Amino acid sequence: MDSTIIIEKGVIIVAVFALTMLMAMYSTWAERKVAAWLQDRVGPNRAGPFGLFQPLADGLKLFSKEEFEPNTPNRFLFFVGPAIAMSTALMTSAVIPWGDRLHLFGRDILLQATDLNIGLLYFIGVVSVGVYGIMIGGWASNNKFSLIGAVRAASQMVSYEVAMGLSLIALLMMTGTLSLREISAQQAGMDWNVFYQPLSFIIFLICAFAEANRTPFDLAECETELIGGYHTEYSSMKMGFYLFAEYANMFISSTILAVLFFGGYNYPGMSWVVENWGVNIANIMGFGALFIKLCGFIFFFMWVRWTIPRFRYDQLMHLGWRILIPLSIVNIMITGIVMLRADIAAYFGF
């Protein structure tokens, strides 16, 4: 490994990190603006033009608040909880292909931190580890309400991970690869997976809501029953980390949705742009296309938050175990039958 690769990957990792943080910051602003728009209000408009400096003001407030610690015997775990939540939210972005390649300084630069050939499994693995941040933080708070909130969040995430994994299996049967880069490349043009696997997409979308702990699945933060959920006892930047992790998760989920089902960085007419305007412009436009798609999903997340009320806990479990999991298994079977239709027809002699 020569030093240029290290520099190149380092630049990409820092850029992705900065992008994730920036998007998480401005998602808080966008959420307020969308909420205000849906409820016919103005929203934040004091700090800067259109309230654009509101996230900076919020960050400053969170940083300067007094750090309050509950009387807990597990001070270290109390500290580790938000750290795990934040780092797992940031880790997923390593395997996402942000664009195809740039041709700079006489070398091809892949716009991706690392192209694992098991990228999709890596994503599922990181998501499944993310539960620890909530569970450990909630338990170490030494508070009943935090513990119940944490247990609720964890059981919800574990339940919906099953349906999420099963819905992805149907997609994998079609793509035949686990590498997110290859899955993106297969969807060149308008050959998006959502047209072939609509059911898989809907199940994955619902599970993404549950994994990011967003309404209608934000039972962990059910204020009327559980005060603030697992982060009741947290204050200052530790709470900020939990909130930030939620927005970072939303951003990453939107990106994964765009990459898996909506063609990733592909846009119609990309091959024409490559031929006429060159590789660099085509792929910068590709990054722009991915960015527009993921912003659409982020807006969708917010739209749903201010439209659909929160589910009851038994409804949540019913939806996860009795509807989504059987549906995804049926989806896998249908996909298998369609893929093998020629063999089946030959067997029965049609």
Add this chain to the structure above:
Amino acid sequence: MSTILIIFCVLSAVTLATAFLTIFSRNPIHSAIYLVICFFSIAGHYLLLNSQFLAIVHIIVYSGAIMILFLFTIMLMNLNEEKEVHRPRITRLGAIVSFCLICLILIAIFINSKPIVGEYVTTGEDYQSIKVLGKVLLNEYMVPFEFASILLLVAMIGTVLLSKKEKLQK
């Protein structure tokens, strides 16, 4: 010392230390968390052996699913160090016997797998990839694979039955 050797030494130290801490720690939640760290370092060992798939699946299954359910039950049961029950002698004997059996199986695996891995090394095929693993599992080792899944199914049905029984008695 090469970098890989240093990483191996650090990982092994972490694995052993957390494994011992799992056993000796008084607080059940702390020992569960040590076990999670132990699983992560074992996944690191898999990565050192260049088997990415095994490492990730290990994290998903053990750290992501089993240990979370474990933590779950421990948190809800609110176990304290005083409540630790004294294990009867037969349980200890069973533990020793199962440990010896696992050792036997592991030794058998290591002895048997060596010539098979050698074959792949000579052909130059990436035997850690999902394609090769899937083909081997569903062709050569189809029957043991299905037996393992039947075993899991039996365990699942058993648990459901046990939890139902308690409800009927009420």
